[in-house]
Amino acid sequence: MIPKQTVNMTDVAARCGVSIASVSRALRGEPGVSPATRDRILSAARELSYVISPEASRLSGGPTGRVGVVVPRVDAWFYSTIVAGIADEFDTVGIDLVLCTLPDPAARHRFFEALPLRRKVDAVIVVSLPLSSRERTRIDQLGVPAVFVGGHRDVGARVWIGIDDELAARQAVGHLLRIGHRDIAMIQAGPADPDDTDTPWATDQARIDGFHGQMREAGLADPTVVTVKWSIDGGSRGMEELLSRTEPPTAVFCHSDEIALGALRTLRRAGVAVPHQISVIGVDDHPSADVNDLTTVAQPVRDQGRIAAQAVLTQLGGAATVSASAQRVNAATTLPTRLVIRGSTAPPR
Amino acid sequence: MIPKQTVNMTDVAARCGVSIASVSRALRGEPGVSPATRDRILSAARELSYVISPEASRLSGGPTGRVGVVVPRVDAWFYSTIVAGIADEFDTVGIDLVLCTLPDPAARHRFFEALPLRRKVDAVIVVSLPLSSRERTRIDQLGVPAVFVGGHRDVGARVWIGIDDELAARQAVGHLLRIGHRDIAMIQAGPADPDDTDTPWATDQARIDGFHGQMREAGLADPTVVTVKWSIDGGSRGMEELLSRTEPPTAVFCHSDEIALGALRTLRRAGVAVPHQISVIGVDDHPSADVNDLTTVAQPVRDQGRIAAQAVLTQLGGAATVSASAQRVNAATTLPTRLVIRGSTAPPR
Numbered sequence: 134m135i136p137k138q139t140v141n142m143t144d145v146a147a148r149c150g151v152s153i154a155s156v157s158r159a160l161r162g163e164p165g166v167s168p169a170t171r172d173r174i175l176s177a178a179r180e181l182s183y184v185i186s187p188e189a190s191r192l193s194g195g196p197t198g199r200v201g202v203v204v205p206r207v208d209a210w211f212y213s214t215i216v217a218g219i220a221d222e223f224d225t226v227g228i229d230l231v232l233c234t235l236p237d238p239a240a241r242h243r244f245f246e247a248l249p250l251r252r253k254v255d256a257v258i259v260v261s262l263p264l265s266s267r268e269r270t271r272i273d274q275l276g277v278p279a280v281f282v283g284g285h286r287d288v289g290a291r292v293w294i295g296i297d298d299e300l301a302a303r304q305a306v307g308h309l310l311r312i313g314h315r316d317i318a319m320i321q322a323g324p325a326d327p328d329d330t331d332t333p334w335a336t337d338q339a340r341i342d343g344f345h346g347q348m349r350e351a352g353l354a355d356p357t358v359v360t361v362k363w364s365i366d367g368g369s370r371g372m373e374e375l376l377s378r379t380e381p382p383t384a385v386f387c388h389s390d391e392i393a394l395g396a397l398r399t400l401r402r403a404g405v406a407v408p409h410q411i412s413v414i415g416v417d418d419h420p421s422a423d424v425n426d427l428t429t430v431a432q433p434v435r436d437q438g439r440i441a442a443q444a445v446l447t448q449l450g451g452a453a454t455v456s457a458s459a460q461r462v463n464a465a466t467t468l469p470t471r472l473v474i475r476g477s478t479a480p481p482r
Numbered sequence: 483m484i485p486k487q488t489v490n491m492t493d494v495a496a497r498c499g500v501s502i503a504s505v506s507r508a509l510r511g512e513p514g515v516s517p518a519t520r521d522r523i524l525s526a527a528r529e530l531s532y533v534i535s536p537e538a539s540r541l542s543g544g545p546t547g548r549v550g551v552v553v554p555r556v557d558a559w560f561y562s563t564i565v566a567g568i569a570d571e572f573d574t575v576g577i578d579l580v581l582c583t584l585p586d587p588a589a590r591h592r593f594f595e596a597l598p599l600r601r602k603v604d605a606v607i608v609v610s611l612p613l614s615s616r617e618r619t620r621i622d623q624l625g626v627p628a629v630f631v632g633g634h635r636d637v638g639a640r641v642w643i644g645i646d647d648e649l650a651a652r653q654a655v656g657h658l659l660r661i662g663h664r665d666i667a668m669i670q671a672g673p674a675d676p677d678d679t680d681t682p683w684a685t686d687q688a689r690i691d692g693f694h695g696q697m698r699e700a701g702l703a704d705p706t707v708v709t710v711k712w713s714i715d716g717g718s719r720g721m722e723e724l725l726s727r728t729e730p731p732t733a734v735f736c737h738s739d740e741i742a743l744g745a746l747r748t749l750r751r752a753g754v755a756v757p758h759q760i761s762v763i764g765v766d767d768h769p770s771a772d773v774n775d776l777t778t779v780a781q782p783v784r785d786q787g788r789i790a791a792q793a794v795l796t797q798l799g800g801a802a803t804v805s806a807s808a809q810r811v812n813a814a815t816t817l818p819t820r821l822v823i824r825g826s827t828a829p830p831r
Binding site: 202207208210214216220224230231232233236240243253365395397398401420423425 | 573
């Protein structure tokens with residue numbers, strides 16, 4: 134038998150013959166699971182956790198027992214949810230999570246020049262950052278396994294986990310086209326400061342490529358694109374710019390749900406009815422998307438963090454100790470995205 | 483001259499004779515600062531940072547150079563913003579942030595029994611968790627300075643940073659009373675699972691105390707309170723319960739903005755006009771509060787994290803090296819809250 138490196142909810146679910154959702158509910162103390170089933174799940178979790186303890190202590194008894202997680206910032210839903218997914222997995226095996234945030238160009242420069250993680254961690258997870266070749270070299274110079282979440286897929290032989298951002302954009306724009314829109318604009322997220330980095334954010338480029346590709350295939354050339362900062366306020370300004378035109382579009386594809394929320398705020402203040410006058414769609418399925426009845430393309434964010442953490446554990450444990458679930462983490466793991474239809478999109482009048 | 487332990491934006495602002503807001507904008511590459519001023523600010527920051535380098539390396543050359551940050555979860559706006567504030571300060575002096583999340587009772591139990599941070603960190607910051615006496619003892623047994631953010635103010639001789647939650651509730655309810663509401667209900671956050679802990683969350687208790695106190699002083703006894711899980715869905719369910727009554731209230735005080743967002747979702751789906759039929763107010767000033775035109779009581783969240791980090795640096799540096807700004811961190815630091823009036827509250831019809 135191949136020793137298991139980490140126990141996850143799939144294992145507990147299999148042990149109890151219940152769904153992963155039930156395991157999740159039971160472990161989180163949420164309703165929807167009978168007391169008997171809950172007891173069974175908690176017992177199995179305890180039992181499996183006991184079984185893997187020796188493995189876990191071996192793992193955390195590595196050179197440092199720590200893994201660095203590098204995110205642009207932690208006070209944004211996407212990044213904090215990725216970190217939560219990583220923490221879920223590390224907690225199971227007792228790995229310490231060292232969090233590095235690079236909120237501005239100065240912090241980023243300091244990080245890559247000083248490499249504060251060197252000799253302090255067994256591996257590193259880099260989230261979303263588009264790395265320059267210099268920065269990539271510096272990550273290599275850490276001399277530990279590196280796993281990448283989001284951003285550029287082109288990470289050489291290293292492990293990458295993310296979504297297909299171009300496809301996500303095509304799913305959103307395809308929905309607008311199918312319900313009859315032709316005059317579709319995009320509010321795109323661009324760098325707040327062009328000096329931030331020479332390397333464009335992969336997500337930004339892929340989503341606008343998907344928008345242009347889908348529009349072109351529908352015979353619609355040169356659609357309107359406004360570029361704003363990736364924030365709620367950016368989305369507000371983008372929609373103001375679109376409303377400033379003689380003929381505003383009938384539908385707007387927003388780079389992300391946060392951009393879309395800002396766009397919705399502007400529409401509300403302007404007294405423009407959504408979706409009757411303008412349809413709006415985003416990407417993410419941010420918790421506020423549901424609150425604001427925003428149609429969007431959902432991506433599994435927490436899972437990206439979880440799978441990245443599993444990939445790290447696999448690399449630290451060596452090929453011989455890879456569990457079935459960890460084996461599914463290949464060099465590039467692309468998670469599916471899907472349309473979530475809510476009330477912010479409708480056929481044009 | 484007392485050696486400075488950490489340079490913050492106040493120091494840079496003083497050096498350049500500009501506002502802290504300008505320093506913040508310049509360092510973050512945001513617009514609103516002239517190129518000349520920006521260059522001056524960046525130079526001063528570099529210069530001050532150079533000056534403190536020896537101090538910084540002395541600090542990070544302590545037993546471990548790491549500080550543990552314990553939060554219930556990181557994928558929630560309040561907690562991730564606190565962590566971001568802590569990271570801001572630690573980054574300046576090169577302290578590593580070890581993040582511990584305790585998302586469920588099992589993880590919490592594991593954490594306090596195994597004390598995974600023991601001998602791994604120089605100090606610990608505990609965010610929001612209401613500790614049982616057993617858990618408090620375990621934190622003491624870490625044998626390092628502990629700083630508390632939010633939750634119970636009663637942390638003995640240790641440093642506590644937070645807001646006055648009872649006052650925040652009074653500010654919200656006071657606003658509703660002043661504009662003429664008498665039939666005011668509260669949607670309160672309670673534990674998802676009563677088995678979670680024997681110790682109630684201080685925030686929950688203080689906010690309901692503030693609600694009852696303010697109502698009583700207005701001569702309104704026994705107002706309606708519904709208790710739900712602290713989440714957007716919890717808020718939705720709470721409002722459904724209020725709408726199920728023969729006479730729904732004219733105004734609803736929500737424990738937090740996330741609860742209020744869920745309440746607003748239910749009202750939108752029910753076709754109840756806000757604020758004309760029901761006024762809604764929250765607490766926090768969550769980024770989505772502005773998007774949803776939600777009146778609220780704002781609290782400075784990132785600052786709570788920053789000040790907690792400064793308090794840790796003070797304790798690690800010893801009393802002799804306390805800078806002027808760090809000296810302001812006393813045993814208990816209560817940050818101000820303030821009303822933010824938006825469109826979700828109005829006089830009753």
